[in-house]
Amino acid sequence: MISDKMIGLVQNSSVIRAMFEEGKRLADIYGAENVYDFSLGNPSVEPPKKIKEEILNIINTEEANLVHGYMSNSGYEDVRTAIADSLNKRFQTSFSRENIIMTVGAAGGLNVILKTLLNPGDEVIVFAPFFGEYRSYVDNFDGKLVVVSPNTLDFQPNLAEFETKITERTKVIIVNTPNNPTGVVYSEATVKGLADVLNRKQKELGNSIYLISDEPYRELVYDGVEVPYLTKYYNNTIVGYSFSKSLSLPGERIGYLVIPNEVDDYTNVIGAANVANRILGFVNAPSLMQRVVARCLDAEVDVASYNRNRELLYNSLRQYGYTCIKPEGAFYLFVKALEEDDKAFAVAAKNHNILIVPGSSFGCPGYCRIAYCVAYETIQRSLPGFEKLAKEYKSTDRS
Amino acid sequence: MISDKMIGLVQNSSVIRAMFEEGKRLADIYGAENVYDFSLGNPSVEPPKKIKEEILNIINTEEANLVHGYMSNSGYEDVRTAIADSLNKRFQTSFSRENIIMTVGAAGGLNVILKTLLNPGDEVIVFAPFFGEYRSYVDNFDGKLVVVSPNTLDFQPNLAEFETKITERTKVIIVNTPNNPTGVVYSEATVKGLADVLNRKQKELGNSIYLISDEPYRELVYDGVEVPYLTKYYNNTIVGYSFSKSLSLPGERIGYLVIPNEVDDYTNVIGAANVANRILGFVNAPSLMQRVVARCLDAEVDVASYNRNRELLYNSLRQYGYTCIKPEGAFYLFVKALEEDDKAFAVAAKNHNILIVPGSSFGCPGYCRIAYCVAYETIQRSLPGFEKLAKEYKSTDRS
Numbered sequence: 137m138i139s140d141k142m143i144g145l146v147q148n149s150s151v152i153r154a155m156f157e158e159g160k161r162l163a164d165i166y167g168a169e170n171v172y173d174f175s176l177g178n179p180s181v182e183p184p185k186k187i188k189e190e191i192l193n194i195i196n197t198e199e200a201n202l203v204h205g206y207m208s209n210s211g212y213e214d215v216r217t218a219i220a221d222s223l224n225k226r227f228q229t230s231f232s233r234e235n236i237i238m239t240v241g242a243a244g245g246l247n248v249i250l251k252t253l254l255n256p257g258d259e260v261i262v263f264a265p266f267f268g269e270y271r272s273y274v275d276n277f278d279g280k281l282v283v284v285s286p287n288t289l290d291f292q293p294n295l296a297e298f299e300t301k302i303t304e305r306t307k308v309i310i311v312n313t314p315n316n317p318t319g320v321v322y323s324e325a326t327v328k329g330l331a332d333v334l335n336r337k338q339k340e341l342g343n344s345i346y347l348i349s350d351e352p353y354r355e356l357v358y359d360g361v362e363v364p365y366l367t368k369y370y371n372n373t374i375v376g377y378s379f380s381k382s383l384s385l386p387g388e389r390i391g392y393l394v395i396p397n398e399v400d401d402y403t404n405v406i407g408a409a410n411v412a413n414r415i416l417g418f419v420n421a422p423s424l425m426q427r428v429v430a431r432c433l434d435a436e437v438d439v440a441s442y443n444r445n446r447e448l449l450y451n452s453l454r455q456y457g458y459t460c461i462k463p464e465g466a467f468y469l470f471v472k473a474l475e476e477d478d479k480a481f482a483v484a485a486k487n488h489n490i491l492i493v494p495g496s497s498f499g500c501p502g503y504c505r506i507a508y509c510v511a512y513e514t515i516q517r518s519l520p521g522f523e524k525l526a527k528e529y530k531s532t533d534r535s
Numbered sequence: 536m537i538s539d540k541m542i543g544l545v546q547n548s549s550v551i552r553a554m555f556e557e558g559k560r561l562a563d564i565y566g567a568e569n570v571y572d573f574s575l576g577n578p579s580v581e582p583p584k585k586i587k588e589e590i591l592n593i594i595n596t597e598e599a600n601l602v603h604g605y606m607s608n609s610g611y612e613d614v615r616t617a618i619a620d621s622l623n624k625r626f627q628t629s630f631s632r633e634n635i636i637m638t639v640g641a642a643g644g645l646n647v648i649l650k651t652l653l654n655p656g657d658e659v660i661v662f663a664p665f666f667g668e669y670r671s672y673v674d675n676f677d678g679k680l681v682v683v684s685p686n687t688l689d690f691q692p693n694l695a696e697f698e699t700k701i702t703e704r705t706k707v708i709i710v711n712t713p714n715n716p717t718g719v720v721y722s723e724a725t726v727k728g729l730a731d732v733l734n735r736k737q738k739e740l741g742n743s744i745y746l747i748s749d750e751p752y753r754e755l756v757y758d759g760v761e762v763p764y765l766t767k768y769y770n771n772t773i774v775g776y777s778f779s780k781s782l783s784l785p786g787e788r789i790g791y792l793v794i795p796n797e798v799d800d801y802t803n804v805i806g807a808a809n810v811a812n813r814i815l816g817f818v819n820a821p822s823l824m825q826r827v828v829a830r831c832l833d834a835e836v837d838v839a840s841y842n843r844n845r846e847l848l849y850n851s852l853r854q855y856g857y858t859c860i861k862p863e864g865a866f867y868l869f870v871k872a873l874e875e876d877d878k879a880f881a882v883a884a885k886n887h888n889i890l891i892v893p894g895s896s897f898g899c900p901g902y903c904r905i906a907y908c909v910a911y912e913t914i915q916r917s918l919p920g921f922e923k924l925a926k927e928y929k930s931t932d933r934s
Contacts (some may be wrong), residue, residue, distance in 0.1 A: 137743060139654050139676075142807040149810045178605045188594055189602070195590050204586070204784045206577045238581055239789070240639060240817060251675075255538050272814035276650075277538075344536060385603045387822025389639070389788075401536055408541040411548045415671035417646035418639060422821040423786025438815035 145272065159491050166489055168243040172518035174506045175491045177467070178314065179384040181442065181509070182521050184435035187383060188476055203424055209414045211392070211421055212236025215430040219392060227365040235396055237409055238421035242352045242378035244413075246273050249374055249393060250308065251412040252405060253346055254279045258307040263293040265470065265500035267316050267350070269403020280305070286500045290362040291320040291461055291470070295329045302337045308346050309334070313363060314353040317498045317505035319446075321357060324364050331370040338372070344400040351389075353466035355382035355436065358443050361464045371398040374405075379429050381467075384437050390425040442467050445508040445515055452519050456526040461528045467509040470495070474529040484528070488521030511516040544671065557718070558890050567889055571917035573905040574890045576715065576866070578783040580841065580908070582832035586782060602823055608813045610637025610791070610820055614829040618791060621832040626764040634795055636808055637820035640786035640788040641751045641777035643812075645672050648773055648792060649707065650811040650848070651804060652745055653678045657706040662692040664869065664899035666715050666749070679704070685899045689841045690719040690860055694728045701736045707745050708733070712762060713752040716897045716904035717869040718845075718862020720756060723763050725840050730769040737771070743799040746772045751790075752865035754835065757842050760863045770797040773804075778828050780866075783836050789824040844907040844914055851918050855925040866908040873928040877903055883927070887920030 138146070147519055162171045194203055210216065216233035223231055239245035254260070256278035264286040274281045282301050287294040293311070311330070313322040322330075330347070338345050349366040354377070357363060360425050367373045378391035381528060394407050413420065449469055450462050459472035473481035473494075478494040485492050485504070495503030507513060539547070554574060561570045593602060599815075609615065615632035622628055638644035653659070655677035661669055663685040673680045681700050686693040692710070710729070712721040729746070737744050748765040753776070756762060766772045777790035794805050812819065848868055849861050858871035870891075872880035877893040877900050884891050884903070894902030907914060 138651055138803045138807040141654075142651055142811065143803075144805060145810050145814065146806045149806070179600070183599050183603055188599065191594050192591065193589055195594075199583050201578070201585065201783065204582055206575070206785045242818040243818050245816075252537055252541055255540075269814065273816065365913075384600065386605045387819060389605050389818060391822050404537045404542075404545060406543045408537040408547070408630050411544050412541065415544065415668065416675065416815065417642040417672065418817070419642050419788060420786060422788050422824065424823075425821065478611070530708065 141275070153491070154201050155491065158486065162489055164384060169517070171489045171491070172514055172521065173491045173512065174508065175493050177367070177507050177509060179381055179386060179509050180511060181384055181437045183384040184432065185426060185435060186432050186435040187385070190431040191424070194424065194427050198427070202318055204278050205423065207423065209241070209420050210410045211236070212423075212426055215426045218433060219432040223394065226308070229365065229367060231394060231396065234406070235394055237393045237395065237406070237413060238392055238419045238426050239376075239391050239413065240421055241380055241391045242261050242350055242376045243269065243273075244352060244389065244418050244421070245378075245391050245393045246310075246348065247276060247377040247416060248280065248409050248412045248418070249348060249376065250274060250277050251416060252408040254309055257305060258273065259303060259305045260308045260310060261298065261301055262300070262499070263304060265315070265317050265495060265503070267500035268314055268497045268499075270310055279308070281445045282497050291315065291318040292322060292326045293330065294331055295326070298330070299333045299337065302333070302341075302345070304341055304343065306337075306345055308344070308348055311349060311366070312350040314357060314465025316353065316466055317468045317493070317495070318461060319466045319468045320461060321361050321464040324362070327364045327366060327369050334370055334372070344372055346399065351372060351375055352378040352381050355443060356437070356439055356467060357465040358446060359464065363465065367394065367396050367398075372400055373397060382437065383429065383432060383435060385425070388422060388425045390421055390429055392421070396530060441512070444507065445510070445512055447499060448512070449506065449515050455520060456523045457530070458522075458526060466499045467507060469506045469508055470503050473502055474526065476502060478504055485525055488525055490518055490521050490525070540674070554890065557885065561888055568916070570888045571913055571920065572890045573907065574892050574907065576782055576906050576908060578785060578908050579910060580783055580836045580837070581748055582783040583831065583836060585831050585834040586784070586827060590813070590831040593823065593826050597826070602826060604822065606819060606822065608819050609809045611822075611825055611829075614825045617829040617832060622793065626763065626767065627859070628680070628766060630793060630795065633805065634793055634881045636789050636792045636794065636805070636812060637825050638792055638812065639817045639820055640777045640779055640790045641749055642668065642672075642778075643788065643817050643820070644775040644790050644792045645647070645747065645749060646675060646815060647808050647811045647817070648747060648775065649673065649676050649678065650815060651807040652706055656704060658702060658704040658830045659707045659709060660697065660700055660705060661898070662697070663707070664714075664716050664894060664897035664902070665692070666711055666804060667898075668708055675760060678707070681705070682898050690714065690717040691721060691725045692729065694725070694732055697729070698736070701732070701740075701744070703740055704874060705736075705740065705742070705744055707747055709747045709749060710765070711749040713864025714894070715752065715865055715896070716867045717860060718865045718867045720760050720762050720859060720863040723761070726763045726765060726768050731773070732822055733769055743771060745798065748772060748774045751780050753775040755838055755866060756864040757838070757845060758863065762864065766793065766795050766797075771799055773798060781836065782828065782831060782834060784824070787821060787824045789828055791820070791821055795889050840911070841908065844909070844911055847911070848905065848907050848914050852921060855922045856929070857921075857925060866906060868905045869902050870905060872901055872903055873925065875901060886925055887924055889917055889920050889924070
């Protein structure tokens with residue numbers, strides 16, 4: 137018998153697996169090129185050439201026991217220094233390696249910091265729509281997820297409702313900007329407003345409230361939009377970063393946490409995060425990839441490719457009559473479903489071999505997520521299906 | 536403020552860090568070559584040449600988005616098939632890829648399977664001496680660690696006491712053979728005895744009791760000793776494996792779980808383990824290293840080097856009058872402290888620049904662990920210190 141907690145999770149998970157199996161079934165019938173799978177955030181753009189070059193350099197020149205061996209649980213000292221220096225140069229911060237812990241991706245980093253901070257029953261506030269895995273990460277430590285309802289006008293967080301949801305048990309806020317699933321970047325005004333609420337509430341309640349900024353999509357932005365660096369706006373900010381999307385390395389599980397000196401109880405937080413990294417079973421972030429990313433901090437994937445996808449998909453959907461916000465970052469487009477039930481809408485899309493994820497998975501029913509990190513041709517070929525889908529709803533007046 | 540659980544862990548952890556700092560302090564005073572650090576299980580032997588060759592092959596010939604991209608949470612299908620085939624050839628088992636989940640080392644694998652199985656309050660039995668991290672892994676899921684006291688005669692598990700400690704709440708047994716910290720390999724008679732007890736108790740209690748075999752040291756054995764493959768002796772066995780020591784890749788965090796078809800509730804266990812791998816934040820085992828180890832399943836590190844260390848250290852310590860069992864595997868020697876208090880003995884050793892870990896950390900006071908995965912010359916140079924230490928105790932009659 138598996139644990140009680142896992143029973144429900146396995147059942148939920150098989151819904152997603154069913155979609156995956158369905159995609160394979162459709163591909164067998166219609167051919168893979170005629171199935172348009174927009175369900176997964178798996179980067180379609182290649183890693184920068186420098187990744188290959190630096191792997192070869194390291195393997196050919198560095199000592200094998202150093203490259204593949206244990207190091208401090210928080211990561212190689214030179215790697216952490218390189219990351220701190222790079223952040224300081226980009227964001228005028230003043231981090232040192234003592235503020236950086238290398239992690240097994242951002243997912244590993246979030247689990248490490250939640251293990252560090254949460255007592256059972258502590259509340260973690262997220263803004264809908266939000267990455268559905270946060271539910272599980274918070275539940276891993278018996279925290280209680282508190283959801284601020286979506287602001288579907290522009291998908292910036294609803295700060296008025298946020299303030300009312302902060303209680304004596306609020307320990308952590310998680311934000312994710314550029315956002316999965318909307319592609320929205322939280323504006324500087326939003327960030328300042330968020331910091332104001334948090335500073336006021338900390339003072340009022342006499343508690344520390346930590347803001348965790350989950351930033352796997354930081355480098356994927358369009359039209360020159362700026363993504364504020366949150367540690368500069370609110371002292372109790374901890375950043376979780378991943379190279380999965382910025383360098384197209386999602387399988388390698390490499391990222392880091394930034395824990396600034398300014399956070400409350402810094403010495404214990406950094407010490408505990410280091411121990412949590414070890415005892416959760418990560419031990420340390422993968423060693424070769426630590427050394428690789430340290431040499432590739434200025435490398436970039438071809439964001440222009442994602443932008444081309446974004447423009448084609450957004451403009452076409454708008455032309456067909458869909459309602460959606462133009463994403464400013466990440467590689468997701470969040471479209472209003474053409475009926476109230478987003479799950480039914482996703483099924484209707486599947487009839488055109490289009491696979492998209494219902495917004496309910498992100499705490500935002502009535503919408504669907506389209507992951508456009510696919511080949512340009514996939515989007516091109518999918519467009520007639522999107523157009524027919526819109527027409528179907530218009531003709532039956534189901535909208 | 537950090538969580539209540541982490542407060543105690545950070546305090547304990549700083550004891551170990553203090554030892555590490557002490558080693559650095561001593562190295563500054565006496566020179567690194569005159570400090571004999573036997574405290575860490577970090578392999579001194581290089582990875583096999585094939586590791587480098589296959590990294591270069593893969594990077595030069597395979598598609599980058601395949602090598603570094605997401606795959607199924609349980610790992611690449613071809614990699615899992617290669618591992619199942621290799622196990623079947625070596626141990627006459629009949630696994631398929633559906634029995635293999637690639638994990639972030641054995642530490643990741645153990646956390647995944649404990650998350651899968653444990654409800655709060657479920658009991659996990661370990662045999663002292665045992666790897667101290669099991670305490671934290673079990674506590675991560677609010678399990679209760681139950682320790683069977685050490686059999687210091689030959690360090691095979693005390694099966695009589697084991698049987699008395701199995702209750703209705705017993706869900707998991709963890710064994711580790713070849714053993715850290717003793718280097719003892721559990722004999723076939725031990726394994727059969729263990730299976731007998733478990734089969735009897737399962738029937739009596741009407742419960743499933745899972746045996747987790749933690750096997751990072753399987754390939755490091757001496758004098759041709761055989762390590763029984765536990766799935767063949769007891770149906771409810773799950774294996775946690777790591778390439779950290781067998782291929783000297785501890786920093787890379789690569790291993791796997793074997794969950795045979797024969798385990799009770801197989802479908803749910805494998806499904807839940809797959810989900811647990813994702814939601815604990817591992818997501819999947821590092822991708823490039825999955826592909827590398829699949830090509831290196833028959834590669835071996837130079838076990839002869841460890842054997843040379845073992846012979847020199849064991850023979851010398853016996854000659855100086857120390858009491859210890861000759862290790863048959865791993866790269867640890869578990870020596871009886873020359874006074875009752877193993878922590879005091881470790882401090883006395885440190886006065887000779889010898890760093891060893893008190894047995895209390897492994898649930899076995901009165902002993903100390905010497906990790907001989909160091910340069911041969913380190914052992915040679917440390918011997919006069921070990922000899923003087925023994926003489927000190929003889930002259931003061933503290934033993």
